[in-house]
Amino acid sequence: xxxxxxxxxxxxxxxxxxxxxxxxxxxxxxxxxxxxxxxxxxxxxxxxxxxxxxxxxxxxxxxxxxxxxxxxxxxxxxxxxxxxxxxxxxxxxxxxxxxxxxxxxxxxxxxxxxxxxxxxxxxxxxxxxxxxxxxxxxxxxxxxxxxxxxxxxxxxxxxxxxxxxxxxxxxxxxxxxxxxxxxxxxxxxxxxxxxxxxxxxxxxxxxxxxxxxxxxxxxxxxxxxxxxxxxxxxxxxxxxxxxxxxxxxxxxxxxxxxxxxxxxxxxxxxxxxxxxxxxxxxxxxxxxxxxxxxxxxxxxxxxxxxxxxxxxxxxxxxxxxxxxxxxxxxxxxxxxxxxxxxxxxxxxxxxxxxxxxxxxxxxxxxxxxxxxxxxxxxxxxxxxxxxxxxxxxxxxxxxxxxxxxxxxxxxxxxxxxxxxxxxxxxxxxxxxxxxxxxxxxxxxxxxxxxxxxxxxxxx
Amino acid sequence: xxxxxxxxxxxxxxxxxxxxxxxxxxxxxxxxxxxxxxxxxxxxxxxxxxxxxxxxxxxxxxxxxxxxxxxxxxxxxxxxxxxxxxxxxxxxxxxxxxxxxxxxxxxxxxxxxxxxxxxxxxxxxxxxxxxxxxxxxxxxxxxxxxxxxxxxxxxxxxxxxxxxxxxxxxxxxxxxxxxxxxxxxxxxxxxxxxxxxxxxxxxxxxxxxxxxxxxxxxxxxxxxxxxxxxxxxxxxxxxxxxxxxxxxxxxxxxxxxxxxxxxxxxxxxxxxxxxxxxxxxxxxxxxxxxxxxxxxxxxxxxxxxxxxxxxxxxxxxxxxxxxxxxxxxxxxxxxxxxxxxxxxxxxxxxxxxxxxxxxxxxxxxxxxxxxxxxxxxxxxxxxxxxxxxxxxxxxxxxxxxxxxxxxxxxxxxxxxxxxxxxxxxxxxx
Numbered sequence: 001x002x003x004x005x006x007x008x009x010x011x012x013x014x015x016x017x018x019x020x021x022x023x024x025x026x027x028x029x030x031x032x033x034x035x036x037x038x039x040x041x042x043x044x045x046x047x048x049x050x051x052x053x054x055x056x057x058x059x060x061x062x063x064x065x066x067x068x069x070x071x072x073x074x075x076x077x078x079x080x081x082x083x084x085x086x087x088x089x090x091x092x093x094x095x096x097x098x099x100x101x102x103x104x105x106x107x108x109x110x111x112x113x114x115x116x117x118x119x120x121x122x123x124x125x126x127x128x129x130x131x132x133x134x135x136x137x138x139x140x141x142x143x144x145x146x147x148x149x150x151x152x153x154x155x156x157x158x159x160x161x162x163x164x165x166x167x168x169x170x171x172x173x174x175x176x177x178x179x180x181x182x183x184x185x186x187x188x189x190x191x192x193x194x195x196x197x198x199x200x201x202x203x204x205x206x207x208x209x210x211x212x213x214x215x216x217x218x219x220x221x222x223x224x225x226x227x228x229x230x231x232x233x234x235x236x237x238x239x240x241x242x243x244x245x246x247x248x249x250x251x252x253x254x255x256x257x258x259x260x261x262x263x264x265x266x267x268x269x270x271x272x273x274x275x276x277x278x279x280x281x282x283x284x285x286x287x288x289x290x291x292x293x294x295x296x297x298x299x300x301x302x303x304x305x306x307x308x309x310x311x312x313x314x315x316x317x318x319x320x321x322x323x324x325x326x327x328x329x330x331x332x333x334x335x336x337x338x339x340x341x342x343x344x345x346x347x348x349x350x351x352x353x354x355x356x357x358x359x360x361x362x363x364x365x366x367x368x369x370x371x372x373x374x375x376x377x378x379x380x381x382x383x384x385x386x387x388x389x390x391x392x393x394x395x396x397x398x399x400x401x402x403x404x405x406x407x408x409x410x411x412x413x414x415x416x417x418x419x420x421x422x423x424x425x426x427x428x429x430x431x432x433x434x435x436x437x438x439x440x441x442x443x444x445x446x447x448x449x450x451x452x453x454x455x456x457x458x459x
Numbered sequence: 460x461x462x463x464x465x466x467x468x469x470x471x472x473x474x475x476x477x478x479x480x481x482x483x484x485x486x487x488x489x490x491x492x493x494x495x496x497x498x499x500x501x502x503x504x505x506x507x508x509x510x511x512x513x514x515x516x517x518x519x520x521x522x523x524x525x526x527x528x529x530x531x532x533x534x535x536x537x538x539x540x541x542x543x544x545x546x547x548x549x550x551x552x553x554x555x556x557x558x559x560x561x562x563x564x565x566x567x568x569x570x571x572x573x574x575x576x577x578x579x580x581x582x583x584x585x586x587x588x589x590x591x592x593x594x595x596x597x598x599x600x601x602x603x604x605x606x607x608x609x610x611x612x613x614x615x616x617x618x619x620x621x622x623x624x625x626x627x628x629x630x631x632x633x634x635x636x637x638x639x640x641x642x643x644x645x646x647x648x649x650x651x652x653x654x655x656x657x658x659x660x661x662x663x664x665x666x667x668x669x670x671x672x673x674x675x676x677x678x679x680x681x682x683x684x685x686x687x688x689x690x691x692x693x694x695x696x697x698x699x700x701x702x703x704x705x706x707x708x709x710x711x712x713x714x715x716x717x718x719x720x721x722x723x724x725x726x727x728x729x730x731x732x733x734x735x736x737x738x739x740x741x742x743x744x745x746x747x748x749x750x751x752x753x754x755x756x757x758x759x760x761x762x763x764x765x766x767x768x769x770x771x772x773x774x775x776x777x778x779x780x781x782x783x784x785x786x787x788x789x790x791x792x793x794x795x796x797x798x799x800x801x802x803x804x805x806x807x808x809x810x811x812x813x814x815x816x817x818x819x820x821x822x823x824x825x826x827x828x829x830x831x832x833x834x835x836x837x838x839x840x841x842x843x844x845x846x847x848x849x850x851x852x853x854x855x856x857x858x859x860x861x862x863x864x865x866x867x868x869x870x871x872x873x874x875x876x877x878x879x880x881x882x883x884x885x886x887x888x
Binding site: 019021022023024026027028029030031032033034037039045071072073089091092115134136137326327330331334335336384385386 | 474475478479481484485487498499508512517518519520523524526527542543544
């Protein structure tokens with residue numbers, strides 16, 4: 001990038017918010033995906049939304065590729081920049097602009113940290129349900145751009161279900177308004193819907209309107225132990241068939257159980273083939289009723305043992321075991337590949353079976369846990385990316401996992417995004433026309449192709 | 460060294476540790492520096508990525524990487540919160556040694572570490588002289604805290620409010636001790652650490668009083684050296700090893716069940732870092748380190764876990780004391796309950812918790828000198844939490860934190876006194 005352009009960015013955002021040394025730029029060359037780093041040409045951090053718009057315009061005027069970055073926790077390479085391109089940080093745009101308790105919505109800047117927002121909302125007696133695993137550090141802008149999910153997806157939905165509106169900058173730095181502060185709104189095209197999950201390829205978020213809800217009054221958690229994965233999968237289907245939608249319905253396979261137990265000593269049954277961790281919430285009467293029914297279903301379908309949490313401490317213990325799953329697996333080997341291919345929940349037994357076959361075929365260690373209730377499993381491959389021969393088998397196994405998920409009527413990604421990592425598989429799940437339509441849309445909105453090029457639909 | 464190939468080779472040896480970082484970014488939630496700056500290169504993930512980049516020749520500027528890697532409090536918050544168990548502190552200390560080996564140690568640091576710190580007698584003498592003259596350059600500002608400020612020293616020390624060198628350091632009052640085990644049946648070696656010797660000898664005296672009260676025998680040898688962490692965190696392995704050796708020698712002369720220190724940083728250095736950084740030392744020295752480090756305990760943990768204290772009920776008019784959890788005590792050694800038990804032993808005090816008691820105070824050893832503004836910003840948050848607790852006293856088991864927190868409270872004109880838990884316990888005896 002030439003010096004004159006650097007000085008122009010400096011004039012916009014201030015010298016202290018421009019990073020150009022090699023070591024500064026290299027710190028923004030990666031995200032949480034297992035992909036090679038790509039060195040950007042410049043990193044800027046606008047301190048106001050107005051300046052953010054000017055940065056977008058200046059980048060477009062100069063045909064400079066631009067990647068917006070929140071906390072860089074993306075698992076599909078969505079925040080890996082273009083070589084020599086511009087990284088725009090949102091972490092100075094971190095104001096909660098409004099929390100409206102009467103109308104149950106909030107307006108936020110894109111750089112607000114998810115967990116801080118959820119805590120602020122909770123302090124007002126309200127509830128923002130989306131809880132992606134990275135919520136302690138992730139930004140709301142990133143959550144919307146990736147349509148992040150979480151443990152509560154089954155009952156409460158994912159980020160897209162809470163986006164009422166997004167105001168965003170087009171490539172000319174003009175603000176485009178979408179959605180509203182009302183429950184109902186049919187004004188114009190559903191541009192907010194277009195922005196959700198667009199991974200920074202169509203516009204740059206200026207502010208976001210999010211839906212809030214009253215929190216559930218009560219909750220009850222339990223752990224069901226199975227000697228057979230199929231029985232656990234059937235239990236999941238039976239709970240839903242009984243018209244009960246738990247807030248969370250999580251699954252852990254034997255390998256994950258053993259690894260968590262080794263690491264956390266939580267007293268998990270290491271000989272169990274599968275665990276279901278279930279929480280129902282709502283009105284106290286409903287919770288008691290549903291918890292009883294869920295317990296009965298688990299028993300009927302062959303759970304060896306059911307442990308119902310008697311108090312908050314026991315409930316916490318149940319969820320600690322689940323929260324420790326990824327950490328425990330990650331400690332086993334140098335590289336952890338966390339996949340999130342998702343299938344209709346009735347296909348979980350078939351998916352589990354296929355994952356076992358794939359692990360055997362490619363001689364890999366795969367631990368599987370995840371959101372059984374919504375079919376979003378996380379097969380986690382434990383490997384060492386420095387071992388080239390093994391890494392090739394990992395890549396082949398990932399291809400197979402996608403093929404199986406698609407053949408079962410599932411999807412490539414439940415919540416981690418397509419980004420760079422999965423863009424080559426897009427056509428497999430959809431078709432040629434879908435990819436071309438998306439590219440034409442992108443071309444019309446971003447003629448110079450500056451907005452996070454290469455993500456989702458390739459280049 | 461100044462040889463790029465040697466640098467790459469040494470960084471390559473860190474690879475097994477570097478590769479365990481999966482770049483999840485969860486360290487952003489807890490890093491005190493990232494909390495201030497929001498810059499990726501300030502958080503562990505960024506630093507590890509830079510070291511890996513340098514090792515793989517994707518980054519070609521070792522000086523740039525060194526500047527980033529040393530912008531770190533070494534508080535260990537990242538390691539304590541890391542989902543995949545990356546030993547970030549080990550990595551950063553080793554990287555500092557490697558990078559200093561390549562870039563060279565500054566002449567000022569050479570003079571301080573190699574010319575003075577490694578020679579305990581000379582070090583004591585120089586500071587003894589300084590303590591006689593320091594009054595000429597400083598003015599007392601806060602009688603509750605006992606701090607001073609200095610217009611003369613402003614170019615070096617900034618707006619800092621100082622805790623002056625004690626008129627009589629601990630080693631002058633108590634040059635050495637070797638008393639047998641009393642009613643407790645236990646004998647400890649006592650390592651006061653530089654700060655409890657030279658700036659807060661009152662802490663050293665309090666520890667000795669408590670040990671005596673419980674009938675614990677004490678071995679306090681002459682000629683103790685610094686634990687080595689200031690030299691090591693500047694990457695000066697040569698001085699660090701010399702300091703470790705000196706201490707191994709002086710403590711080899713005694714018989715004791717445990718070695719106690721009132722300094723969280725000394726304890727965690729001797730217990731965890733000495734074994735970790737011992738590969739350059741002889742097998743005999745390594746064995747001595749293993750044997751000694753197994754005996755090392757924080758003094759709060761020792762009196763509570765080994766002597767068994769039963770706190771009385773607090774008096775009706777007890778003074779509110781709030782507790783700061785030093786990083787090197789709670790995050791590194793898992794000691795946080797014991798200092799509170801020690802405080803509860805004095806019925807004239809009652810513990811009132813502050814918000815975020817385990818957030819770093821921002822000292823970070825020489826970090827507070829090299830990055831004074833950031834250190835003060837982090838310290839100011841700690842000060843606000845102390846102030847908001849409403850307590851009249853703040854207690855902590857680390858003299859380095861005591862320095863920083865005294866400075867921050869004094870700058871704000873607060874009348875909150877800063878004490879070690881052992882001082883409060885000793886007051887009631």
